[in-house]
Structure formats: C-alpha cells, structure tokens
Amino acid sequence: MPASNQKFTDPVIVKSVIPKHRQDLLKWNGWGYKDSQFVIRDGVAYFTGQRYSIGNLTLPHLAPWVISVLNIDLNKYNVFNDLPKESDYPPPKLTKEIYEKLEKLNIPHSIKVIDRVVRAHGHTLKDIFILKYGRFDRIPDLVLWPKGHDDVVKIVKLADENDMVIIPFGGGTAVSGAVECPTGEDRPIISLDTTQMNRILWLDEKNLVACCESGIIGQDLERELNKLGFTCGHEPDSYEFSSLGGWVATRASGMKKNTYGNIEDLLVHVKMVTPKGLLQKNCQVPRLSCGPDFNHVIMGSEGSLGVITEVVLKIRPVPKIRRYGSIIFYDFEDGVNCMREVARQRCQPASIRLMDNDQFKFGLIVKPQSTFMESIVDGLKKVYVTKIKKFDPDRMCVMTLLFEGDENEVKVSEKRIYDIAATFRGV
C-alpha cells in the first residue's frame, strides 16, 4: 500500500466489548450476554437488560403463546448444571515436559476447567443441551491467547514438533461442530483463542481495504471502522460475538450480502499459519486470473488446515441513509413470487427477507406493550389489512427490508421494490 493512502500510522488497538475471560460477561451455558434473557415475573414475560430495544419492557403476548403453543409449564423450573468446578473434568493431558515448553513460549495461557469448558463447544442446540444438562467427553487441555501472528507461528511450530492438536477459537458461535474436541483424541489439545489479536493493522482509504487481525469481534470491527468513516457491511446473525477469522474459516454469509457480498466477496487476502509454513499471497491486487484461488480453500476450512492470523477486507464509506421497511403479503406464495421478480430484476436492497406466517406471528408475539397512541395506529393498520384488504391473519406473511445508500439511491430502490410488491398484492 502506498504510504499516502494510509489512514493512520500505528495499528488501531481495539478495546473489545468481550473480555478475555468471556464467562465474565457472557453466559457460560447459553447464547449471548448474562444480563440479557427472557424471564417471567408475576406470569408476565420480560426481556432483561438494556442492551436491546425490547429490554425491560412488558411482553404481554409471549407467556400465553409459550404456554399454549410450546406447551410449557411455567411453574416447573428447569434445573441446570452449575458452573463447572475443577473436579468436574480430568486434569489436562499435558506432560510436565510439554507444559514447560508451552510456558517458555511466554504466551498467556490457562488450564482452568471453566476456561477450557467455554472453549469446548460452539452454539448448536446440542452444545447448549450438553452445557445445561450434560458433560463434554473431551475438553481442550490448555487455552493459549497469542498476541499476534508471530505468537501463532511459535505455537504451531511447537504443536507440530510435539504432536499436539490445535483448535482455533474465535467468537465461539460456530454451528458446524468444528470447535468440538474429538472424543477419542489422546494427543494434547490446545484451544488457540484468537481474541487477543484484534488490532486493525492498516487501512487504505483510497483502495478501500483494511487489514485486521483475525480475532477482532464483529461488533468491535464495525464500531472502529465506523469511527474512521467506513463500514465492512458483513452482518451474520452472530456478528455481536463472532470473529473475523471465524467468518473466514466458516465461509460466513451476512444479512446485507446483496450490497456487500458474503465473506468470499469481501476477502482480499488472508494469512494462514500451517505446520508446513505460511500461506499468503503477496500481491495487493484484489483478483488474479492466474491459477486456482486458494483463498477459497481456506474459506470453509474450519481451522482444519491452519490458523488464520490476518485478513485484508474490502471496506466502504458508511452509507448516508439506512432505512428499514416491511411489506405484508396475502400469503407466502405471493411473497416468494415477489422475491423471484426482485431477483430477476436484480434490484435487491441491502437486506430482503421473507418471513412465513409462523415467523410473522412470532414477531407480533415478542412485541412490547405499546403506548395508547401506538395501539390506535396499530389497530387502524390491522383493520386496514384484515378488514379492507381482507388478509387472513393465519396466512399473511411479511417481507423485511433494509435500504442503504444516499437519499436518492434509497428512494429509487424503495420505489422499485414497493412497485414490484404491489403487483403481488403486497401492502
């Protein structure tokens, strides 16, 4: 990169929302923040905490729905596993000799059971069930927190020379099973936690690319880029907690992929440390016609080929306008046909999603209690849709939209989508 394109001289040190000991802020046995969960008080549902828009508001429709549809007895409390104790799992499979070698690396580490357990799983239903009611057959023997690429090179070399297993760990939101420890694995297993390597190393504002360390968490990356006037635009549902390296290793898709692309469209370069050496391309061009593109073998490799340490990503200026929209359809088929026409005309906005009737209803069920005026407006809308347009509440579905760009672009895009939707009875 020419020096004149550089937005800043020293790497940006990023203070992550997620602490090094993740269990201090996040649930050790469930999704997300400890302070954010559904609770019942006096038979009425709430969502705790102030992090989300439904925080601490009454959700009057939720409890009745949970009781009638999911057939749950709210008086019967679940008894979950306690926080794991040191005695719950066998000591790490590490000889004294190996442990000394690992200590000599001078890289922060832990052999505490809780640190090992929270890195023994992703976030599948099975994982959460085991955390709440069961026990993992195998957990990592040691957690290492490298501070950057060079630390990773040292770890991979040591592991290779001493027949140890490395499982890279970023945000821990995987649903592919790739962070699970194989049950019968007798070799020592290192959980290589990337989250302490999370700097933005450089940003080229002319070529609109940024180089980041792989452990940066989605929300941290987006916040820091926003401060500099840019956005990455990659928003998988996990993006509050998942890491850049994880996006690459799992070939992630984001909800704004129509505008920004999936991770394979955003990725320009990637550095991966393997036991056979470093895999990287040295040119800075975004595309080569010569030969296979091995970035596409790294993407989706799920940590099986090496440890991703640095990623060069495309970035864009923050869009001036970000506007949400929604369209109600008579039934799912109308919605699908509208989606097809939008695809045919290739005019998808940043995000466009079609919810079926169940999802539509659930959206209404988790709506907070509204103010008096809101109720009146909602009531009028409901009358319009169900009485005048004669939509059937048990068939209706909704399309949610997100438009991004400058005012004119967004207007043109909105008009186009709403015009298409109208031809499919969309309201």
Added chain:
Amino acid sequence: MPASNQKFTDPVIVKSVIPKHRQDLLKWNGWGYKDSQFVIRDGVAYFTGQRYSIGNLTLPHLAPWVISVLNIDLNKYNVFNDLPKESDYPPPKLTKEIYEKLEKLNIPHSIKVIDRVVRAHGHTLKDIFILKYGRFDRIPDLVLWPKGHDDVVKIVKLADENDMVIIPFGGGTAVSGAVECPTGEDRPIISLDTTQMNRILWLDEKNLVACCESGIIGQDLERELNKLGFTCGHEPDSYEFSSLGGWVATRASGMKKNTYGNIEDLLVHVKMVTPKGLLQKNCQVPRLSCGPDFNHVIMGSEGSLGVITEVVLKIRPVPKIRRYGSIIFYDFEDGVNCMREVARQRCQPASIRLMDNDQFKFGLIVKPQSTFMESIVDGLKKVYVTKIKKFDPDRMCVMTLLFEGDENEVKVSEKRIYDIAATFRGV
C-alpha cells in the same frame, strides 16, 4: 431443477459460427477471421470484410501514423510461413496399438498436420511470431472431437490407462501458455477439442441458470441465450472466439463484470472429468457455507487437473436498454481520480474503462473517413474541447462507458456518473 422451470425440453443444438476445421474460417497464423484484416491500397489503409463497423471504409489517418510512429516501411512486404505441409512436422508419436485403441473409441479425430498445428498454440505475441516466422518444437499427435461428456470420460480413461497426455482445447485464444505442448514431452499428446460439445442442455428460467456444454463459443452462447430472452453478460475481449470451458479453466474476466461479475461470479456448477473420476457437486444451490469451494480450484486450473465438460451459469433477462457513453478528461490523473470516486460510491455501470492519451489518439486514428456533416459536428466538438475548454490534445484521455438496464436505471446511472465526472473536469 423442477420441470416447470424448464424453458425447453430437448437440449438446444447450437450451430456454431466457428467450423470444426477452424482454419476454414479463421486465420491459421493470426487473430480472428481470414476476411478481416488491415490492408493498404494505393497508400491508404482499409479494414477488409463486413463483419465490423470499420469494414471496407477508408481509414485515412492510419497509414501516416503507422509510418511515423511505428516507423514501418509500407513498401517492404513481410514474408510469412506458408500454410504448414504434412512434411513440415514429424508423424504423430502414436504406436499402431494406441492408434487402434483411439480409433475404437469411435470419436472423430484427425492426425493432419494443419489440424494439429492450429491447436498447438494460444494467441500470445510469441505464438503468432512462431506461426509467421518459425516452427513449433512439439505439436499434438492427434486431435479428438468428443460429442459430449461421455466421450470425454472414455478419452480420459484411455489416456490414463495408456500414459497419454491430454491438452483440452476450446477457442484457442489462451494467453497463458497452457495449450502449448511441452517441448520434451515423449508421451503421445491428444488435443481434446471441445467445440463439438456445445449444446445448451437446459435452462431454468425461474432460478435464472443455464447448463451448457463447455465447448460453446462466446458469441454462439450469447446469440442463443438472446433468442430465449436471456443474456450471460460475460464479455472478455476474446468472446467472439473463446469458449465457455476456456473461460472457466482460465478464470476469465469480462468487460461488463461490474454488472454481471467475472466468471467466478457467474459459475454455479461445473463438471470436470479427471483421471481419478468425476468432480462435481450435486446440489443445485448457488452457494454453500460448508467447507472449501473447489470450483475455485477448477477455475484457473488451465486444463491441468481435468477436462471441463459442462457448466451451469447464472443468466439474466436481456436488458431493455444498452447505451454507450464517453467522457473526455483534461489528463489521465483526472480520469483516475474520477474512477476512484466512482469506485468509492460503488456506482460503476456495466463497463467503465479509462484510456490514456496514446489509446485515445489511436482511437481517433482508426476512425473511418466521415461524411461532410459528421466532419462539421466533429470539428465543432473539437473546437469546444480544445479551444473553449482548453484541453491539450497531447494530454487528454477518454473514459468509455456502457450502461445496461431499464430506461430509468440507465438514466439514474448516467446522471450519477456524469455528475461525478464533472467534478473532475470531465466533459
């Protein structure tokens, strides 16, 4: 694909513009059609034939430019190699036994020198120089024209069992050297010509994908898709002559990639026959988050891993409007800065190219003699640009544009580009 999405029942048999014996229509020792070349008559340059817009028109500026800039003596004629004779090259390195096995495949073949020579090279300057003034050290021993995937399977099996080399050959426009025969190759070399497998096997008009055999030539593919109301949109400069399989094998880029993407964006599926078996994905979804994407190893493999036989490509409805435009800049730097701003705002039209001053001048030099009225309009434009705007003819450069879409889209896009250009002194 659901049967209801199928645009036609039987595969579309495509009559290619390019004949099986390519030298009947194409230059055996140069680019393109035999009837299309620059000639000098009475000291004035013409371009022969009616295929292109400059066909058979006087090009009054060309000869003086060639003489003064390229320092060429038009009275001195080049003496080129004659069409190669049978005696010019050694007989094919094929034992009687192998030849009999090949004949038993019952696939059309040739061992004629001319058929082998025209498939011994791509279209680099070096290739053309050898054709005109030299001789190839090694040419294929036999040309085979399989009629479809099953024929290719048979050929690859036979070659694998008998230690023969296969070099796949499509349009012959390669500039990577991959169709060259290695000089010291002692094993028999088969040139596998894909051009006789060029059907459109199916077209799914709802999901907007089409499956084609790999030998279909760009102009044939586009013409046939257009007849059905669709376009592929991939237009590498070679697209009159290059093949779909070649685009995939060489990871081609097209001039309308801003709208349609490069070949890696258009490709959904690909079938490749390798000595170890068939490489293909069986699902019809365009994208998978699971695992590496081996399509990206096939793309750019240049025939080294196997023979591409079928390709599923994204297609689109033919755009309603296709409009060209151009903008003149004071100098190249202004042009580059304008390009950067267009990239920053991500509003590239289908094609946007910046020509430097040399290219700009050359564009004027190959302009045909114009009519009286055209001369007056051109003269006025020239006065406006050089006298009123005070642009220097030795610094000016030009941006060429192609807009595609519906009338409104094109208008919005044009306005946006011309507005940006105006801020960089673009006219």
